[in-house]
Amino acid sequence: MRAARLSVVTAVTAVTALTAVTGCTSKSDAKDGDRVISVTATDAKCVTSKKEISAGHVELAIENKGSKVTEVYILFPDDRIVSERENIGPGTKQRVTAEVKAGDYQIACKPGMKGTGIRQDLKVTGGSVAKRDPRLDKAVAAYREYAQEQADATLPLVATFVKAVKAGDLEAAKAAYAPSRIGWERTEPVAESFGDIDPKVDVRADGLEAGQTWTGWHRLEKALWQDKKITAAEKTLADQLTTDLTDWQKRVGKAEITPTSMANGAKELLDEVATGKVTGEEERYSHTDLVDFKANVEGAQKSYELLKPVAQENDAALVTELDKQFAALNTLLDKYRPNTSSYAFTAYDKVAAADRKELSDAVNALAEPLSKLAAAVAK
Amino acid sequence: MTETQGSSPSRRSLIGWGGAGLALGAAAAGGAVAMTRTGDDVDPAAAEAGAAVGFHGSVQAGIATPVQDRLHFAAFDVTTTDRAEFVQLLKDWTEAARRMTAGKAVGEGAYGGLAEAPPDDTGEALGLKPSRLTLTVGFGPSLFKKLDLADRRPDALVDLPTFAGDALDAARSNGDLCVQACADDPQVAVHAIRNLARIGMGKVVIRWSQLGFGKTSSTTPDAQTPRNLMGFKDGTRNIAGTETDRLKKFVWVGEKDGPDWMVGGSYLVARRIRMHIETWDRTSLQEQEDIFGRDKGEGAPVGKAKERDEPFLKAMKPDAHVRLAHPDSNHGATILRRGYSFTDGTDGLGRLEAGLFFLAYQRDVREGFVRVQRNLASDALNEYIQHVGSAVFAVPPGVRDKDDWWGRTLFSEEA
Numbered sequence: 001m002r003a004a005r006l007s008v009v010t011a012v013t014a015v016t017a018l019t020a021v022t023g024c025t026s027k028s029d030a031k032d033g034d035r036v037i038s039v040t041a042t043d044a045k046c047v048t049s050k051k052e053i054s055a056g057h058v059e060l061a062i063e064n065k066g067s068k069v070t071e072v073y074i075l076f077p078d079d080r081i082v083s084e085r086e087n088i089g090p091g092t093k094q095r096v097t098a099e100v101k102a103g104d105y106q107i108a109c110k111p112g113m114k115g116t117g118i119r120q121d122l123k124v125t126g127g128s129v130a131k132r133d134p135r136l137d138k139a140v141a142a143y144r145e146y147a148q149e150q151a152d153a154t155l156p157l158v159a160t161f162v163k164a165v166k167a168g169d170l171e172a173a174k175a176a177y178a179p180s181r182i183g184w185e186r187t188e189p190v191a192e193s194f195g196d197i198d199p200k201v202d203v204r205a206d207g208l209e210a211g212q213t214w215t216g217w218h219r220l221e222k223a224l225w226q227d228k229k230i231t232a233a234e235k236t237l238a239d240q241l242t243t244d245l246t247d248w249q250k251r252v253g254k255a256e257i258t259p260t261s262m263a264n265g266a267k268e269l270l271d272e273v274a275t276g277k278v279t280g281e282e283e284r285y286s287h288t289d290l291v292d293f294k295a296n297v298e299g300a301q302k303s304y305e306l307l308k309p310v311a312q313e314n315d316a317a318l319v320t321e322l323d324k325q326f327a328a329l330n331t332l333l334d335k336y337r338p339n340t341s342s343y344a345f346t347a348y349d350k351v352a353a354a355d356r357k358e359l360s361d362a363v364n365a366l367a368e369p370l371s372k373l374a375a376a377v378a379k
Numbered sequence: 380m381t382e383t384q385g386s387s388p389s390r391r392s393l394i395g396w397g398g399a400g401l402a403l404g405a406a407a408a409g410g411a412v413a414m415t416r417t418g419d420d421v422d423p424a425a426a427e428a429g430a431a432v433g434f435h436g437s438v439q440a441g442i443a444t445p446v447q448d449r450l451h452f453a454a455f456d457v458t459t460t461d462r463a464e465f466v467q468l469l470k471d472w473t474e475a476a477r478r479m480t481a482g483k484a485v486g487e488g489a490y491g492g493l494a495e496a497p498p499d500d501t502g503e504a505l506g507l508k509p510s511r512l513t514l515t516v517g518f519g520p521s522l523f524k525k526l527d528l529a530d531r532r533p534d535a536l537v538d539l540p541t542f543a544g545d546a547l548d549a550a551r552s553n554g555d556l557c558v559q560a561c562a563d564d565p566q567v568a569v570h571a572i573r574n575l576a577r578i579g580m581g582k583v584v585i586r587w588s589q590l591g592f593g594k595t596s597s598t599t600p601d602a603q604t605p606r607n608l609m610g611f612k613d614g615t616r617n618i619a620g621t622e623t624d625r626l627k628k629f630v631w632v633g634e635k636d637g638p639d640w641m642v643g644g645s646y647l648v649a650r651r652i653r654m655h656i657e658t659w660d661r662t663s664l665q666e667q668e669d670i671f672g673r674d675k676g677e678g679a680p681v682g683k684a685k686e687r688d689e690p691f692l693k694a695m696k697p698d699a700h701v702r703l704a705h706p707d708s709n710h711g712a713t714i715l716r717r718g719y720s721f722t723d724g725t726d727g728l729g730r731l732e733a734g735l736f737f738l739a740y741q742r743d744v745r746e747g748f749v750r751v752q753r754n755l756a757s758d759a760l761n762e763y764i765q766h767v768g769s770a771v772f773a774v775p776p777g778v779r780d781k782d783d784w785w786g787r788t789l790f791s792e793e794a
Contacts, residue, residue: 260495325581361458365581375496 035059037122039107041088042066046109046118053100054126060096060107064088068112074098074122075106078137079144080256086113100124136259136377139306143262144253146302147187151249154183158245165220165238168230177224178288179343181217184245185292186299188272189265190255191248200244204282215240218285225285263307263373266300270367273297278360280348290336290345293359297333300370301326307377315376318369325366332362429508429563434480436777437643438631441513442715442740443620445599447561450591450719451568452649452736453576454519454554454770455583462526466790468582472516472558472575473784482509485574501577504570512562514571516785517647517772522555531789533641535632535743536773539648543756544765551651551768554586559647559738561717565590587768589651591719591736598715604678604686607735608720609659609763611671612678615686618715629713629747630740640788643776645740648714648748651721651768654734659763670759672699698759704751712750714739734764744771 036059038049043066060083062072067090074082074096082105083098102124108117161180164172184191184202192198199207201216208214215237223234276282277293304311304322312319336346351359432440459465475485486499523532558575562568569590576585595607596614604612618625627633632641659667664675672695673680680690680701695702706713717740722733741747755761775786 264495321581361584364584365458368577368580371497375493378493378495 036061037107039063039072039109040065041070041072041109041111043068043111044118046072046107046120048107048120048122051121052123052125055100055102055124058098058100058124060085060098062088062094062096064090064092064094066090066111070109070111071113072096073106073108073110073117074100075108076137077104077106077132077134078140078257079116080140080258081254102126132259133310135310136307139310140257140259140262142306143303144255144257146306147190147252147255147257148249150183150187150299151245151252154180155242155245155249157183158242162238162242165230166235168235170224170228170230173220173230174224174286177217177221177286178283178291181292182295182343184248185272185295186302187252188296188299189261189268190252190257193255194248194251197244197248197251201241201248204284216244217241218283221283221285259307259310259377260374262303263370263377266303266373267367267370269296269300269303270363270370274360274363274367277348278356278363280356283348287347287349288345289348290333290351291343294333294343294345297326297329304370304373307373311373311376315372318372318376321369322366322373325362325369329362329366332359429510431481431509432511432513434477434514434778435780435783437779438645438777439513439515439774440480440777441515441559441561442645442717442774443598443618443626443630444513445511445620446594446597446717447511447513447563447568448592448594449562449565449568450594450736450738451560451565451572451588452557452591452738453560453572453588454557454586454649455576455579456586457522457525457555457583459582460525460527462528462790464582465526466786468579469516469786469790470784471578473778475574475578476514476571476785477778477781479504479571479574480509480512480514482507482512485578501570501574503573504567507564507567510562510564510567512560512567512571514575515559515561515647515774517557517559517774518786518789519554519556519770519772521553525555528789531638531640533632533638533646533773535636535641535646535745536771537744537749539744539769539771540749540753542752542766544761545769546765546767547769548767551587551589553770554772556583557647557649557770557772559717565592589721589736589768590723591721593720595718595720595735596716598717607718608654608656608722608733609667609671610675611667611673612686613718614716615678618713625713626715629742630715632742636742641773641775642788645715645742645774646744646747647772647774648737648739648741648744649768649770649772650737650739650766652735652737653732653765653767655730655763655765656733657730662763669696670698670700670763672696672701696759698757700755700758700760703754703758709751709754712746714741714747714751716740734767740774 035053035057037053039060039062040047041062041064058074060072060074062085064070069090070088071084071086072088072094073084076082082100083096085094085096088094105122105124107120107122110117157176157180161173161176164176188202191202199209199212202218203212203214203216204218205214205222219237220234220241223230273293273296277289277296280287280289282292283289304326308319333345334340336351337344432444434440457465478485484500484502484505489498489500489502489505492498520532520536520538523529558572560568560571562571572588576583594605596617597605598617598620604615607613618630620626630645632644632646634642636642662670668674672690673686677684678686679688680695681699682691682694683689690701690705692702692705692707702708717738719736719738720733721736722731724732726732739748775789778785
């Protein structure tokens with residue numbers, strides 16, 4: 001694939017770049033009132049003084065006239081955040097600034113800091129047009145929804161696991177361990193984007209930084225499979241896992257997601273497989289690596305399928321290759337489970353070296369073309 | 380294919396003198412041939428380290444072209460059985476090789492492209508000279524079976540017989556195809572194999588590879604004949620790039636040899652030869668010299684004064700290496716060698732894992748390596764060496780021009 005990548009300043013990259021220069025209540029350098037949009041927020045309304053502004057620096061002058069704490073956002077069409085201000089108390093004023101390029105945006109007030117907010121359109125004119133293929137916006141929105149679904153579905157499975165740990169039921173805890181990780185593994189790049197959650201829930205003994213306490217799934221994995229006992233410490237850790245994953249569930253919706261981050265996220269999931277699962281390092285006590293492996297592939301495939309319509313237009317050969325390699329890897333993985341509707345996979349310590357190599361080759365065969373997906377959607 | 384090698388001397392056919400030493404360490408002197416330094420068709424640029432070696436030609440570069448200092452050799456397993464897909468890979472490889480041997484980056488380069496996508500080229504050779512990089516491709520016997528081409532497998536591409544003393548490691552042997560990357564800068568050679576492997580992902584997987592340093596043979600006149608890790612001069616009479624007659628007789632597949640697709644090609648035998656250097660180093664000088672059949676300092680054959688003096692084989696011990704490896708002891712069998720030394724750490728017993736990565740090109744494996752290696756069964760040197768890896772490949776003719784590609788003559792029906 002030799003993408004037409006010389007036109008570096010594509011809409012997507014431009015949009016991505018500009019989020020980096022957004023700020024919050026920085027010094028008010030919007031000297032003339034033309035650059036200021038006043039936002040009057042109440043419990044039921046979100047009134048904006050302008051519906052249209054020229055590209056460049058913009059400042060929101062927010063006043064909360066409602067009774068609830070609110071927050072105000074400037075959003076891209078796919079709900080990504082351009083700039084935001086949280087915790088605006090009743091009766092208070094706040095300012096938000098942002099650098100915006102031409103395009104369609106929305107301003108959202110969220111009374112009570114919940115839900116999708118009360119929206120007002122904002123059209124930014126002039127300058128270069130930050131326009132993106134609407135299909136990509138749709139893909140991003142759908143992926144965001146997927147990530148949320150995975151988090152939502154994970155928590156009950158985690159609850160089952162935690163309950164078993166707290167009951168001191170070793171076998172039940174072992175049985176519930178791998179399933180509780182599937183949703184996380186499917187959307188790992190999103191979870192990792194928050195930075196602080198992953199080290200708490202998915203860190204392995206060798207990944208600990210100096211002074212860091214080992215918490216999370218793998219700490220419990222070691223207790224269950226290696227130490228073969230559940231003590232008070234594990235029960236506390238199980239509760240902590242619930243707390244940390246609830247935090248994840250709440251924040252998934254705010255993850256910054258772009259078509260290229262989706263594409264690269266898919267590749268990163270395969271990299272996870274290549275570095276951690278294929279070697280058996282990830283689940284060194286439970287040997288449930290193939291469950292994570294499958295979940296990583298599924299998550300990558302979801303991203304890919306959502307981006308496929310655009311990739312198909314820009315690089316049909318790449319799509320053909322990816323379809324083929326996803327199918328090949330999935331077929332290979334199915335050799336390791338008796339029932340394709342189940343996630344009961346062969347324990348990885350029972351997978352012979354030659355078979356591990358075959359899995360590794362299949363991962364590389366998929367990951368290499370997958371690394372070209374970002375270019376194919378950014379054309 | 381009517382074009383024959385030698386009829387159109389490419390810019391690669393360089394200065395050279397005679398020198399067709401045989402297997403490991405042999406250095407039969409070649410008085411007469413040693414004077415055939417021509418220089419008429421010398422490409423000064425290519426002789427200069429750092430320059431580019433022409434990629435196009437009726438024969439592949441990297442065989443008779445001047446031997447570079449470094450090697451990265453890789454054998455691949457083909458994971459696709461789709462012949463069209465494999466042909467596309469060969470075309471993609473050819474294009475990448477064309478660029479890399481010219482000192483250019485693969486595809487659209489290592490930087491300046493889309494920020495979110497990985498660059499086409501891995502980048503570690505940026506700013507380095509072409510370093511006389513040559514890339515040479517060969518097809519293993521297993522490829523013909525895998526791609527259902529058994530009827531096109533050359534008779535001369537035999538499965539090597541088991542030789543006395545072989546201790547072959549399957550993980551360092553065979554392969555469906557190979558790429559020999561030679562360059563004066565090891566980073567350039569490694570970069571080339573790495574990028575070809577990357578392009579090949581999903582279609583080929585590296586089976587084994589070998590890094591080599593310190594060329595142990597020469598296809599051009601050197602001020603010093605290279606020495607192997609045993610400290611002996613090597614390759615005194617190796618075939619020179621300008622010796623068109625000897626190349627035609629011993630190296631290039633001719634029109635009458637068959638199959639047609641191999642005309643202008645050659646056959647490569649690669650052997651990883653471990654040297655027990657610790658015991659060698661405890662061996663007396665006299666014994667070392669007796670084993671080789673030449674002296675250590677000058678490299679002269681037994682009873683002679685100079686390295687290139689004609690050897691008198693009968694003066695040597697019956698099991699001397701040079702005596703057994705010499706063409707006169709092998710019905711004239713002669714091969715072109717391109718070996719390199721290697722050290723790959725230690726072997727777990729505190730011994731250096733070192734030796735010679737032996738590369739021999741010949742017109743017919745049966746008449747070349749097999750004949751000589753059989754004769755070496757009684758070689759006194761065998762006490763100090765062991766063949767631990769082995770592979771054989773049919774090396775197709777050269778890529779003629781910008782529209783041509785590696786293996787076209789074999790796969791043209793699919794093209």
